[in-house]
Amino acid sequence: MTDELLVIRAQLGEHTALAELVSRWQAPVWTYVRRMLDAERADDVTQEVWLAVIRGLPGLREPGRFVPWLFTIARRSVTDRLRGEYARAATVGALVAEDAVEAMVDRAALVSVLAQLPVPEREILVLFYLEDLSVEECAHICQIPAGTVKSRLNRARRLLREHLEEKGYRP
């Protein structure tokens, strides 16, 4: 059953559809939150996210765009917790586009160094690589142009490569 169908059934008031939606997206939401925050806050924030999702679900006009909407809510909750960190990250210098390093990045290695990256770059990597969202969906969630998503991804990959190389990881 597609997400859209589940969302519509949930919007009609079917509790089983809502339960299915939560069980389908609980782990991805938690993974996103956990990559952005420490373990202690991840569970609380995930619960906040689901509470906001449930309260906002009846008003969701485009059930087919549930996933970007869900991660927009998750991002808002995370941003609330990270507001101070975001302010510091805003001073980071110009974005630098460099060659892709996908070949070098395996998921486990990526996760292990994610916490060391600045919040905006970490967020884009999590959404793009761990949640498998498209550039357009990332742009919608982060409320930035698609071009900025791409440049932020480039910078994130460069930083990631530097961190991995520091750890002795070679492509």
Next chain:
Amino acid sequence: MTEEPNLSAQEMLKKLTPALSRRTRIRAVAALLAGLAGAVFVTVLWWSEPGELPGRTRLAFGVLTAFCLAWAGYGGWLLTCRVPLFATDRVVAAWLGLAASVTTTGLMAVVAVQRGTGLVLALAAGGVFVAAALVLAVRAHRRRAALLRRMRELTGEQ
């Protein structure tokens, strides 16, 4: 890294139960409807009093109206900020609202006729609420119908 959520989906759902409880939704709708109906009823009674009222009676009417408005505000706050009202719930709530509006209007009209004054005011106030309830009912039905139609499209049912 093989970290997993501490809360399973089932546990998360359990934590969300208060927000999804039917009782909370009923309480919210009841508070809103009873509060609004009460406030309108008391206000019309007050305004349709034929003679000058003593200060204490005016105070009592004012307090009663404020009390009803407070309940209506609480119900409205629950419905807009705390409790999700799904499409089917909205249809039921809209019909409850319509029933409450018609009943309140009827009661106000009976009281106004018995007193021989304030009938126009009662009908006007009641009419506004009945019209608002009708609009909400139509919107709720349309929204539910649109969701059902889309669901049929997705499942391929006729």
